[in-house]
Amino acid sequence: MTPRLSALLVHLFTAIGASLAMLALHEAFEQNWAGMALWLAVAFVVDGIDGPLARHFEVKKHTPEIDGVLMDLIIDFLTYVVIPAYALYASGLLPGWSGWLAVLLIPFASAIYFADTRMKTSDNSFCGFPGCWNMAVLAFLVIVPPWWVTLGLVIVLAAAMFLPLKFIHPVRTERWRPLSLAVAVLWTGGIAWAAWTDFASNPVLTALVAASSAYLLLAGALQQLRPVPGPNGA
Numbered sequence: 001m002t003p004r005l006s007a008l009l010v011h012l013f014t015a016i017g018a019s020l021a022m023l024a025l026h027e028a029f030e031q032n033w034a035g036m037a038l039w040l041a042v043a044f045v046v047d048g049i050d051g052p053l054a055r056h057f058e059v060k061k062h063t064p065e066i067d068g069v070l071m072d073l074i075i076d077f078l079t080y081v082v083i084p085a086y087a088l089y090a091s092g093l094l095p096g097w098s099g100w101l102a103v104l105l106i107p108f109a110s111a112i113y114f115a116d117t118r119m120k121t122s123d124n125s126f127c128g129f130p131g132c133w134n135m136a137v138l139a140f141l142v143i144v145p146p147w148w149v150t151l152g153l154v155i156v157l158a159a160a161m162f163l164p165l166k167f168i169h170p171v172r173t174e175r176w177r178p179l180s181l182a183v184a185v186l187w188t189g190g191i192a193w194a195a196w197t198d199f200a201s202n203p204v205l206t207a208l209v210a211a212s213s214a215y216l217l218l219a220g221a222l223q224q225l226r227p228v229p230g231p232n233g234a
Contacts (some may be wrong), residue, residue, distance in 0.1 A: 007054075008063035014050040014071055017043050022080035027196045033141055036087060037195035040134050041188055043079045048071070048171050048184070060120040073114055076131075084137035088154070093140050098151045106133055110167075118199050124172035125220055129160040135213065142209040144192045166220035175223055180216070186210035 019045040027035035038173060050072070054060075059068050085106040089099035110131040113119065121127050139152055168176070170184035191211045194202070 001061045003057065006057045006150070007059040008066075010050065010057050010059050011063060011066050011068055011071065012052045012161045013046065013053065014068060014075070017046050017050075017072075017075035017079060018136070019073060020046065021083065023087075024083050028083055028090065033088060033091055034195040034198045036083070037138050037141060037191060037199075040079060040083065040114045040138060041183055041192045041195065043075075044134065044188060047079070047096065052171065054207060057084075058079075077110065080131050080134045081107055083187065084133035086152075087137050088140070091141070093144075093150055094147055094154070098147060102154050103153070103206065105158055106154065108162055121166060123174060124169055126167040128162055128165060128167070129157050130169075131155075131161060132193060135216070138191045139209055142191065142201055143206055166224050168190065168220045168223070170216065173220075175228065178217060180219060183212045183215045 012142055020039050024039035024043065027033075050068075054068050059066070085103050088094045088104040088106070090132070091100075095100050110133070111130050113128060116128075119126055119128065120128065145153075168180055170177075170180040173180065173228045186208065190212065191221060194200075194205055194209065
């Protein structure tokens with residue numbers, strides 16, 4: 001297999017995320033939140049794998065005519081922003097005016113953030129909350145906090161997109177990577193199991209999703225509080 005063909009196959013793999021987004025959107029329209037969550041979880045896995053593959057097969061060098069970063073952002077805006085925002089509104093997690101606020105605020109703030117060229121830090125983390133609304137909404141579906149807690153978290157996270165706070169990438173942030181990857185796998189497995197059981201009440205699973213979500217959300221800020229010297233520091 002030639003290097004160019006390998007690079008093209010990586011792009012095709014990335015593009016699968018767009019099809020997964022449509023499947024998730026279909027399930028959201030049908031108010032099948034378990035189905036939506038399963039497709040979003042699969043899309044999350046694809047998104048975690050395609051970056052390392054793109055770097056390994058040097059897609060920028062062998063297929064310069066295809067902008068893989070732009071493709072990834074387009075798909076991410078669907079799976080990370082549009083579908084989760086709709087799910088918050090339509091699922092009843094945020095009823096009435098609070099749902100309308102979320103469905104308008106989340107895409108608005110995320111569009112600005114996704115276009116910001118300063119979103120990445122020197123250690124491949126994110127500067128500001130990286131618009132991972134899919135993770136937030138899936139966690140909300142498992143934990144089912146009171147609507148006012150959900151609304152407060154949505155507002156805080158939207159504001160955090162524009163604050164100098166660090167948020168890790170479980171794959172690309174080198175510091176604490178083994179732990180972060182393990183937690184991300186646990187989180188993904190917990191969400192998949194919750195969706196498979198149609199979000200049936202399960203205190204142990206709820207605690208697992210809550211704890212792993214808290215780590216993924218706060219690990220970057222903890223690294224900022226305890227910086228290390230060198231290029232991979234906070």
